[in-house]
Amino acid sequence: MRTRNNAAIGATVQSLLGRPMQELALEAYTLMHLADTAFPTGGFAFSQGLESMAKSGHLKSEKDLYEYLLSQLKTVCEFELPFINSSYALYDDFDNNTLLSMTNEWEAFNTVESIRKASELLGENWFSLIKSAYKPNDIEELEQQFRSRSLPKYFQIVLPLLLRRIGFERTAIQRLVLYMALRDQFSAGIRLGLIGPLRAQALHVAIAPKCEALRLRFADTPYDRAVRSQPMIEMAQTGHQYMYSKIFQN
Numbered sequence: 001m002r003t004r005n006n007a008a009i010g011a012t013v014q015s016l017l018g019r020p021m022q023e024l025a026l027e028a029y030t031l032m033h034l035a036d037t038a039f040p041t042g043g044f045a046f047s048q049g050l051e052s053m054a055k056s057g058h059l060k061s062e063k064d065l066y067e068y069l070l071s072q073l074k075t076v077c078e079f080e081l082p083f084i085n086s087s088y089a090l091y092d093d094f095d096n097n098t099l100l101s102m103t104n105e106w107e108a109f110n111t112v113e114s115i116r117k118a119s120e121l122l123g124e125n126w127f128s129l130i131k132s133a134y135k136p137n138d139i140e141e142l143e144q145q146f147r148s149r150s151l152p153k154y155f156q157i158v159l160p161l162l163l164r165r166i167g168f169e170r171t172a173i174q175r176l177v178l179y180m181a182l183r184d185q186f187s188a189g190i191r192l193g194l195i196g197p198l199r200a201q202a203l204h205v206a207i208a209p210k211c212e213a214l215r216l217r218f219a220d221t222p223y224d225r226a227v228r229s230q231p232m233i234e235m236a237q238t239g240h241q242y243m244y245s246k247i248f249q250n
Contacts, residue, residue, distance in 0.1 A: 023167075031172060034163075035179055041125045046118045047188040047248035048072065048181075049236035054192050056236065062203070065194055069185055069207060071230045076181045077214040079109065080156045081174055082226035085219075088160035088170045096145060102223050103151050109228060112237045116154075123153035126162060136165035174219065178211050191247060 033039065050059075050068070059065050083106060090098060110116045131139050142161060146153055156177075163173050186200045195203065228234065 027167060027172065030166065031168075031176060035176060035183075039129065041122055041129065045248060046184070047192070048115070048118075048185065049233050050185060050188045050194075051192055051248050052236040053233070054194055058232070058236070059194060062195060062199065065189060066203060066207070068233075069182065069203075070210060071233060072185060073178065073182065073207070073211055073214055075228065075230045075233060076178060077218045078221075079226050079228050080177065080181075081215070081218045082221040082223045083156040084160050084174060084177060085170065085221060086223035087157045088164055088173065089222075091161060091164045094145070096149065099145065099151065099157075100149055102157055103154065105223060105226070106154050106157060109226065112234070115237055116152075119154045119156060120152045122155035123158040126155060127153050127158055130162045130166065134166045136162070139165065171219070174215050175212075178215055182207065182211060188248060 050072075053059050053068060059068055083102060086098075086102060090102075106119075107116065110119070127143070130136065131143075136142075139162075142165075145151075146158075159177070160170070160173050163176075164170075168176075182204065186195070186204055189195045190197055190200055
């Protein structure tokens with residue numbers, strides 16, 4: 001009886017989700033693989049302005065760090081997610097002109113050279129990793145689209161194009177981007193001595209619900225409605241290159 005009940009529950013869940021349970025399980029395992037700190041994307045080389053904020057005296061307490069992290073997450077949601085969303089949609093109706101427009105818009109918004117270089121490096125690394133590990137069918141064709149226009153593979157533009165090719169839904173990609181942004185900031189904070197490993201984990205748990213609430217606000221925003229509203233973070237990112245001693249590349 002219990003076996004029949006379990007089978008019935010499984011069938012019900014599958015019908016509600018509209019996808020086979022095995023497919024959902026594989027997606028979960030793949031997501032954990034991509035989010036693993038051992039996945040060599042190079043993200044831990046960048047602090048996204050955290051080091052500069054700390055060394056300029058703006059982060060004097062855990063509360064300051066908490067508020068900074070919320071501001072950083074808001075920046076990811078209001079600026080990066082719109083590019084994630086539009087790039088994801090580009091898979092269905094690929095257009096070189098749209099890709100060019102998105103790239104130009106991204107560069108116009110990002111006036112800090114180190115941030116642009118970081119995004120390009122991450123994009124190149126992700127492209128190489130997905131190409132070698134997962135081998136999507138039309139990956140060579142996608143690479144040619146960038147090469148034909150001499151376009152840089154910015155992380156926020158190339159990631160959705162890659163992950164959709166290996167079966168990810170847009171919501172999963174959005175959450176992955178937010179998780180990695182938060183994870184890398186905590187890692188940078190620990191290395192800078194701003195917070196200990198245990199407190200970082202507790203703070204991560206506390207921020208997670210706010211992270212999802214922010215994601216929902218910008219879940220459908222296209223790239224032409226992207227904004228940046230955190231000038232202090234941008235100034236910190238700009239000032240990073242002038243620091244005499246630093247751990248991170250930005």
